[in-house]
Amino acid sequence: MDEDFQQLEAELKRLRPLAPSHEFRARLERTLAPRPRARLLRFSWVALPIAAAVATMLTLAPVPRREKNSAPPQLPAALFKPVAAENVLIASRDEGLVTLADGTPARRTRQSYVDTITWKNSRTKASLKWSVPREEVRVVPVSFQ
């Protein structure tokens, strides 16, 4: 890389990308804010027996052996690195109003996802893909005005 390029690179690096607007950060904050009264039930580990049937492994080179267990594949960190993680919503169902134990009315929704995580070995180009179904049930108290 010649000196002109290095100067230009240095000049480019001095430019600061436009910061996200206050509105955008506020939107993000609202999205990531804790849901105070919502009760979130996760059944991802319940679904693990099904996951075993769905899990897909693609190998282009030999992968170190690992113990069979219900956790994500344990691979040498130096060899495999996660390069992609996707959550695909495959179904969403509004189950309508339910009544909580304390008598509070609530709306229950059920979402089904398939989470897929991909690890890649940059040296051998081997990749490993792990997919697991996940179901979320949200029970959100409602108030009538």
Add this chain to the structure above:
Amino acid sequence: MTLFRKTPNSPPMEDAHADDSWKDWFALHGPKLLLCARQWTRSLADAEDVVQDAFVRFWRNQRQLGGEPLALVLTSIRRASFDLARREFRRAAREELAETRPDDAAPWFETPLEGEDRRRAIEAALRRLPAEQREVLVLKIWGELTFAQIAEKLDTPLNTVASRYRYALNALRSELTAADCHG
């Protein structure tokens, strides 16, 4: 549990239940994420949507994975941009992104205290670069990715990535030199 392990500049997100701990990391990396997203989307609003989508998904579900969080979120943003392109244009996302020329007028960079004319000239030259060159340049300079990481993300040979980077710098240098000559 340390969730962001390998980016030296990243404030650690030590507690998975610390609801505000994402803010420090986003304050540091949010502008870079947004700039990269704008290379793959048609407007600032679209870029904000894909950054939000990718970052929220990462924060909620993927931050425990390890690896390079910035690289992982950038991958997610690129995929979200593909999805957006698919939804909006009903065409092959790869073709669409290659043809995408960001057309929103909002600036890409903060206004410097001095040298605003130079900032405008650089940004204008950047916008005129071929999309595939600009993409590599932005990921390298402001996304802080290595050539190897960019090659992997774009599924493009390493040499091609390095060439595009050099072509981009060369084109920028030519444009800026010409602009200097013409005052």
